[in-house]
Amino acid sequence: MIVAQFYNENNTVRQIEERTYDSIAKRLSPESTIQLCLINNVATIVTEAEALGRRSNAAIVIWGRNGEAFEVKVEILPESLSDIDIFELPQSTLEDEQFQFSTPDNIDVVAATTLTRLLMIEGRTDDARILLQDSIESYEDERLGESNPKELASAYFLLATILEDLASTEVDFESAVSAYTRVLALDPNNPNTDAALLNRAGLLNYLGQTDAAIADYMRLIEKNSTLSSGAYINLANIYDEQFQRQIAMEQMAHAVVLDPQGAYPMLHHMLETWNIP
Numbered sequence: 001m002i003v004a005q006f007y008n009e010n011n012t013v014r015q016i017e018e019r020t021y022d023s024i025a026k027r028l029s030p031e032s033t034i035q036l037c038l039i040n041n042v043a044t045i046v047t048e049a050e051a052l053g054r055r056s057n058a059a060i061v062i063w064g065r066n067g068e069a070f071e072v073k074v075e076i077l078p079e080s081l082s083d084i085d086i087f088e089l090p091q092s093t094l095e096d097e098q099f100q101f102s103t104p105d106n107i108d109v110v111a112a113t114t115l116t117r118l119l120m121i122e123g124r125t126d127d128a129r130i131l132l133q134d135s136i137e138s139y140e141d142e143r144l145g146e147s148n149p150k151e152l153a154s155a156y157f158l159l160a161t162i163l164e165d166l167a168s169t170e171v172d173f174e175s176a177v178s179a180y181t182r183v184l185a186l187d188p189n190n191p192n193t194d195a196a197l198l199n200r201a202g203l204l205n206y207l208g209q210t211d212a213a214i215a216d217y218m219r220l221i222e223k224n225s226t227l228s229s230g231a232y233i234n235l236a237n238i239y240d241e242q243f244q245r246q247i248a249m250e251q252m253a254h255a256v257v258l259d260p261q262g263a264y265p266m267l268h269h270m271l272e273t274w275n276i277p
Helices: 011-025 046-055 107-121 125-141 149-166 170-186 193-206 210-222 228-241 245-258 260-273
Strands: 002-007 035-042 058-065 069-076 084-090
Touching: 011 107, 107 125, 107 149, 125 149, 149 170, 149 193, 170 193, 193 210, 193 228, 210 228, 228 245, 228 260, 245 260
Parallel strands: 002 035, 002 058
Antiparallel strands: 058 069, 069 084
16 A cells, blocks of 8 residues: 655645655554655646546545645545545635744644554554554643644544454443543534444443433434434334333334334334234
8 A cells, every 4th residue: 555645846735745744654664565655746636636646556645735725635545535634724824924834733643543544444453543542642642632623533533433343341342432422522513423422322332321322312313413313223222122112112113214224124123023023
């Protein structure tokens, strides 16, 4: 896998690109199959960067532009993985010379998150966990999350999914719960908020904290989340386990209304376990 950085004629953009590149480079072990390369082409629009990246068989492209907006992007190819904006500010802000020569604090955690995704693609999940945990701890120690909550929340969400995937003890599951909780505290409007609530609820229920799990599911339902159907199904399962069949059926009925294709098989299975044809 290759990480490609494109040359940029603007010094400020190039400095941030280079810091991003270096931040990824310092996290690579000598035996890593992920390679870094500099491409002596100027990429000023995303389609250019994507095309040049594919031509170089790059898994990540780092590119920047300046104009009405100033930004550096780290983008994981292929397109099925979303890109990550490292830095974007209006040009008027950049006219302050003192600011132009500073570098954004969130580069390191975004670089670590990006590299973590690559390591996961390679199947090196435990290496990914260690790298991301170390980066998050450093970021928290420097109290950078207060000014860059979006990036840190995204990093915590990725960490939580890794911890959940690797969990084998109650402590591991509790660590995943803590990471999901940090996502919700840092950035309530983060795109991962609803998934963090749904996943945390499932873990809380597994840990025997049923009331807390129900509260998370209800939060999703009350905000009309697109994940409400899953929340209703999981609530139905909780009430079924408590032998509260009437309430369980009511929850499943709500799920069927929202997602007939996904909920009907679950309803059918529930009725089968109750010996109801």
